[in-house]
Amino acid sequence: EQIGESDLTRRIEARGNDDVAQLAHTFNRMLDRLEGAFATQRRFLDDAGHELRTPITVIRGHLEVMGDEPADREATMRLVIGELDRMKRMVDDLVLLAKAQEPDFLHPGEVELAELTVELLAKARVLGDRRWRLAALSEETILADGERLTQALAQLTDNAVAHTREGDLIEVGSAVRDGRVALWVRDDGPGVDDEVRERIFERFARADGATSGEGAGLGLAIVASIAEAHGGRVRLDGAPGQGAKFTLDLPLCQPPRASTGLR
Incomplete structure (x- = not known):
């Protein structure tokens, strides 16, 4: 009776190795998954409520003061559509972060x-007039989710463009060393x-100095989630004033070699 929808923290004490103890262990693991799912749901709702409040306020405010002139109405409609697009991107990112906790x-x-x-x-070259360079290239074939890795690296190139100016250097690279895969944008x-x-990879954290973009600060959190889903992490190197290098540091997992049929 102590376990309910308002409190999933309690667990059943399991002693011994009999069938009852095994059932208790199974039940506790189920509670672990339920507690994690509820925590993810609460965080999603809290984040959505917090971040969507501002664009909703902006939209309502402009609609309330919109005049009757065609030019005024057109300008207001452009602003409203822009805010709605931003809200959609934000919700899509929040949904992705919530899904990152799922096994599939x-x-x-x-x-x-x-x-x-x-x-x-x-x-990346079309994102901005920068000096794009290939720093290193690995010829390895790994076992990973290529679409998710591309999504993470694309976010890092977007981030690099937002924090640089025309003509600045941005380089990308890949390498495999000591059983680790490194994919980076510098x-x-x-x-x-x-x-x-300290908080650059947290949700809604934003670094100062961005020259473009209107992101909600979810991009690097998504990168971190994709790296963690692969059993790795994302690392930031570079001293203040000396550029930034973001690296996906992943364990090397190679696909099984095809059998040749020889004994």
Whole structure:
């Protein structure tokens, strides 16, 4: 009776190794999953409520003061559509972060790091007039979710463009060393201040100095979630004022070799 929808923290004490104890262990594991699911749901609702409040207020305020002139109405409609688009992007990002906790978030397959890196650079060149450079290229084939890795790296290139200016250097690279996979994006922008580093990968955290973009501060949290889903992490290197290097640091997982049929 102590376990209910308002309190899932309590567990059944299991002693011994008989059937009753095994049933208690199974029940406790089920409670662990339920508690995690409820926590994810609460966080999603809290985040959505907090972040959607501002654009809703902006939309309502402009609609209330909208005049009868066609030009005024057109300007207000553009603003409202822009805010609605921003809200949709925010909700999509929040849903992605919630899904990152689910076991089927990743769909692993063979990923050629060279192809992934070269395609990333080709796609990134259109984001801004920067000095784009390929820093290193691994020829390894790994087992990972290529779409999720591309999504994370694309977010890092977007972030690099937002914090650099025309003509600044942005480089991408891939490498495999000591059983680890490194995929990185580095820029020679202003870097990240020490006080921001502590929370840079948290939801809604934003680094100062962005020259473009209107993100809600969810991008790097998504990158971190994708890295963690692969059993790795995302690392930030570079002193303030000396650029920033974001690296996906993942354990090397190679696809099984095809059997040759020889004994």
